[in-house]
Amino acid sequence: MPxxxxxxxxxAIPVHVLEQEDVEAWLADQQKRTQTWVSASGFTGALGQITLVPSSDGAIEMALAGYGASSSRARGRFHLASVxxxxxxxxxxxxxxxxxxxxxxxLGWLLAGYAFDRYRSQKPAKAQLVGPTGVDAKRLEVIAAGESLTRDxxxxxxxxxxxxxxxxACATMADEFGANINVTRGEALLEQNFPMVHTVGRAAEQAPRLIDMRWGDEGPKLTLVGKxxxxxxxxxxxxxxxxMGLMKKDMGGAATVLGLAHMIMGLNLPLQLRVLIPAVENSVSSNAYRPGDIxxxxxxxxxxxNNTDAEGRLVLADALSFATEGNPDFMISMATLTGAARVAVGPDLAPYFTDHSGFATALEASAVEVADPVWxxxxxxxxxAMIEPGIADLDNAPKGGFAGAITAALFLRRFACETSYAHFDIYGWNPTAAPARPKGGVGMGARAILQALPEVLGL
Known part of the structure; x- marks a missing residue:
């Protein structure tokens, strides 16, 4: 459902959003019938609490939505989605x-209408909201569509x-927005010098490939690379x-950059967008690459x-090298890359790395503004030195276990060369249902990046 x-x-039925401290004053201005009903219902304005107030003929005259206190709201976001x-x-x-x-x-109310129902019917929220005054409803609908794509x-x-x-999925998006797409598959990866994408994916039944999508002819160049x-x-x-149980989500970086790309193109931002996705399956077969290979x-x-399970950085390395050849003004990679990042910040924060202080400043402010937390x-x-094994230029899985997210990011930075660059090591999965975020796939960092782009790229 869109x-x-x-x-x-x-x-439209009014939903009165009331903080706990304002309930008594609001009630004092209401009719006696409403006061009696609300008091009898036990409504206190606690966060997420609702009360439906009937009219004299039994229809819903209004709803009251508890908005709690600022201290309770600080522990979450999208509170009215639960309403x-x-x-x-x-x-x-x-x-x-x-x-x-x-x-x-x-936006949270919109996202409460999301449900992944491809395999079983689901029950998302059915309550429709009129876009609030002062809110760019069309923009939020585009953002919700991008997030929905990522989740799906x-x-x-x-x-x-x-x-x-x-x-x-990339081809469908390209058709929708008039983007150009080029795909290099199978043995052609070797012919066109994408050796690590080919090596990681060659053991799978479906051939590995590098997807290259381009949109826009004018403006600064932004390249998104997704694992x-x-x-x-x-x-x-x-x-x-x-x-292995959640490894269907190991393409969460690709899903997130595609969701972000959908937002950028849907909002017609004045920039030149490129999306690169090395698409592979890391499988086991007689021709799988081996520990100790160089x-x-x-x-x-x-x-x-040193570990064939550290494959994401390998396929990203070829894609990042290719991306720099196009001289982008800014480049972002997104990947479900390391368990170390989850240990460091948990599943709800999108950790990122950058040497671009202007991007970091803009992103931090944007993340707060749009409730899309980053760290x-x-x-x-x-x-x-930890990623330099001596026998080769780089080690894909340094021993010792220390600073795993940082060493992975440093590995990728070697392939970004001198390009202005940021890397996001996301989780891409919501392990526990929360308002506007059901259990399952979820976008992380995309809305914060979208909000920051005008300042970063001078749009």
């Missing part, structure tokens, strides 16, 4: 919500979302079953393979 706001409707899920089907409008919270809550791609199991299907490992067995360093990347650097980790140069 995530859309309802048309302006004079009959949307409790309301009966109908059209509603918000009353009493501060303008500083209107955009976040309106991540939620789809590898049986139905291999490299072939990921390419098809598209559609399933990760770990290769010959086979993962245990408990670690690979030569597109840029000529040699890489010793900066360092490109700590003294750790460079």
């Amino acid at each position: 995530l859309k706001f309802a048309a302006e409707n004079a009959d 949307a899920g409790q309301l009966p089907e109908g059209t509603y409008r918000l009353e009493g919500l501060g303008s500083d919270r209107a955009e976040e809550e309106a 791609l991540i939620n789809t199991p590898a049986w139905d979302m291999g490299p072939v299907e990921l390419e098809a 598209g490992v559609c399933f990760d067995t770990g290769g010959l360093n086979l993962k245990p079953g408990s670690s 690979l030569t990347a597109r840029n000529g650097m040699t890489v010793e393979i 900066r980790l360092p490109f700590h140069t003294p750790y460079e």
